[in-house]
Amino acid sequence: MGKSKRKSKASSKRLQTAGKAGGLGPNRESGNLRKIQPLLKQLESAVANERAMALGTISVLCDDQHMRQMFLRERLIQTVLSRLLTDENTEIVVESYGLLRNLAIEEGYDVCIHLWRSDVWTSLSAGLDKFMSSLASLETGQTQNQDPKSVHAQxxxxxxxxxxxxxxxxxTVALANGSEDIRAALMEEKIKKVLQCVTVTLTYxxxxxEELRVGLRITLSLFNAILDLIYxxxxxxxxxxxxxxxxxxLSEFIKSLPSLLFTNANELTNVLIQGIHLQLLEENATDEQAxxxxxxxxxxxxxxxxxxxVSDMSSVDQDKDLANAGNESVATKIKAQTNVRAAAAVRFQSIExxxxxxxxxxxxxxxxxxxxDLPVCNSLQTTLTTLLPKLFQTLYAQFTSRVLIGWNNLLWLFLTLHINVFDLQNEPWRGLWAALPTTSTSSDDDLFSIRVGRIGVTWALLKTAHSQQDASACLAILGCATSEFVAGVISEYNNTESLDISDVEHLRQKCVGLLGVLSLFQGQVELNRQIGHFFMEQLVSNDNGAPVLLDLMDAFIDTYSDANFDYNExxxxxxxxxxxxxxxxMPNLRNCFKFVDKNKNPELKARVQDAYNVMESFVRYKEIESS
Incomplete structure (x- = not known):
């Protein structure tokens, strides 16, 4: 049976107990190894039922991170690719593609690259051809009169x-999400086969x-998979x-989607339709449409x-239920629990x-x-100031990283639209500020997003506070006017272990933006000194890439551009x-910027040259100012 696609491995795992933090002891490790080896051997059995049972059990066990890693070390993917995708049993083939899909989603880049280099596309392409021909045969068979048994079988x-x-x-979507190189390869020619299959499926x-209502002759999960792919x-x-x-x-299909009423649509269907609609409109969307x-x-x-x-996605109660079940009812309970968790996963994915x-x-x-520079319509302003803060508050606990990203965008949008978040009814900023996590130092995808989201939200709130008539009072309420707070941000800046280059740059640029705004507050000379010296240290460091140096330069110049600021002297x-x-x-910047290749990155090269010239002008200006 096809499983609901799990979009975010890190966030969904927070709602389950499988794969708890901490390693396995040697006894459990060896015990699990003894458990999986017979299953892998059964995949090569001559008896189809044994292969199917083993595959089904492996699919369930792979929901656990540690078990999944053990299966991968035992060359599970190679076995699936070489034996099961061409199995004579159709159910095994279907389940095998589902297992590969789940592994690609859960493990991301490494598994996706391994699959791609193992020529999984050849199997995928053959599978798409087989699917289209089977769909045509199915339509032909449905036009013929058949007895009840034949109808049931069909x-x-x-x-x-x-x-x-x-x-x-x-x-296909999981592979495209796993690697930019895979996505680029798909977009060259291969995607045409996928879109052909989409057209055939939708046509059938x-x-x-009547009116704008549309029924479906395919399962809703298949229809949602198509919407998911397009979105x-x-x-x-x-x-x-x-x-x-x-x-x-397909053009007519996506343009008509928002006006169609699908008779058995669920939350995910409706959300994906709006997502596709937004992608179609892009920058041409009016504020009424948005x-x-x-x-x-x-x-x-x-x-x-x-x-x-959350309860339906958790394995705790379900494991207890299975443990207390008799042998004759275990299979039935597993099937029922699978359906419950799949339905919950759809709701979870809809919210994401x-x-x-x-x-x-x-x-x-x-x-x-x-x-x-035209004002937005009243209905949108009401949505932004009333509906979204309530929604974010409701979803914060289960979807922290995504809600923080949403709050970050909303706060910066408020600044753009000249809406003062501190003046909003019910003061939603207080609940947000109180709920912000104080620390999250893991390099896990989801926790890294929380780190970046927390810094971004704090930056936006400080930017808003700085624009208030009594900026110092707002700063005091936020509690950011302490050397400990600055030290905490600097610690985040330096905590880059296990992060790739793009994540390091993203995190550090956020920290620089936050510190840059904080340094501008008047009446905080010692705070400014702490930040200013940190900026100086980073401007002579060899540990920062050009994008971070550019932001450091901008923040430094903004901070010390006026001799009238109380901290300047x-x-x-x-x-x-x-x-x-x-x-x-200046010598360090000159040396760092000369390594930016104008042939590989002409835009960045132009930016660093302009920024260096601006810094030279700033130095001359400060020389004149001090004379």
Missing amino acids: TQSARLLFDFGENLFSL GMVPQ DLSSQSGDFIEMILGDSY NMIISKVCASIEHIDLPNM YSLDIITAAMEIVAAQFEAS PVFVQDRFLCHLKEKV
Whole structure:
């Protein structure tokens, strides 16, 4: 049976107990190894039922991180690719694609690259061809009169076929998400086969009814997998959108989606439709359209019972239930629990996508306002100031990283639209500030997002506080005017272990932005001194890439651009910053920037040259100022 695609491995795992933190003891490790080796051997059994049972058990065990790693070390992927994708038993083939899909989602880059280099596309392409031909045969068979037994058999066969298509589409998306190189390779020519299969599936599966209602002859999960593919790839590639719009059938399909009423749609269907609609509109979306999309997305998930969803996704109660079940009822209970968890996963994924779409919509609104400077409509302003803060508060505990990203965008949008968050009814900023996690030093994807989100939100709130009439009072309320707070931000800046280069740059740029705003507050000379000396240290460090140095330069110049600032004399002048700039900073910047290759990155090269010239002008200006 096809499983619901799990978009975020880190966030969904927080709701489960499988794969708890901490390693396995040697006894349990060896015990698990003895458990998995017979299963792997059974995959090579001549008896189809034994292969199917082993595959099903492995699929369940791979939900546990430690068990999954053990299976991967025992060459599970090689066995699946070489034996099971071409198995004579259709159910095994379908389940095998589902297992590969789940492994690609859970393990990300490493597994995706391994699959791609093992030529998984050849199997995927053959699978798409087989799916399309089987769909054509299914349609032909449905037009013929058959007895009840044949109809039942055909229904079961159709269900398996739809699961097959779902797994093929979602594996394609998982591979594209796993690596930019894979996504680029797919977009060259291979995606045409995928889109052909999408067209064939939709042509067969959609049944127009009265008015704008549409029924489905395929499973809702397969239809959602198609929507997911279109939304996911269009959010990452403008070329993909152009490819869709260049196809007469698919272009008409996505343009008509928002007005169609699908008779058995669920939360995920409705959310994905709005996401595709937003991708189609892009920067051409009006604020009324953006407000409608945000409102519909919120309406699609507002009925979800969060405690119930968390309980359904947790394995604790389900494991206890299985432990107390008799042998004759275990299989039935496992099947029932699988269905419950799959339904909960759909609700979970719907909320994740909703937060992503809302965040993207806010970015579009901000860009449009900056381009036109026209006020947004009242309905959108109400949505931004009332609906979204309530939604973020409700979802914060279970979706912390995504909600922080949403809050970050909303706070910066408020600044753009000249909306004072400190003046909003019910003071939602207080609940946000109180809920911000104080520490999260793990390099795990989800916790890293929380780190970046926390710093971004703090930066935006400090930026808002600095614009208040009594900025010092706001700073005092936030409690950021302490050397300990600054030291904490500097610690975050330096805590880059296990992060890749792009993550390091992203984290450090956020920290520099936060410290840059904090350094501007008047009446905080010692705080400014602490930040100023940190900026100086980083400007002569060889540990920062060009993008971080550019932000450091901007923040430093903004901080010390005016001799009238109360910290200029005691810090910039008395601590001899000008001498330090001329003797150490400028030579280091010149040396670092010469390594930026204008052929590989001409835009960055132009930026560093301009920034260096600006810094030279700043040094001359401060020399004149001090004379």
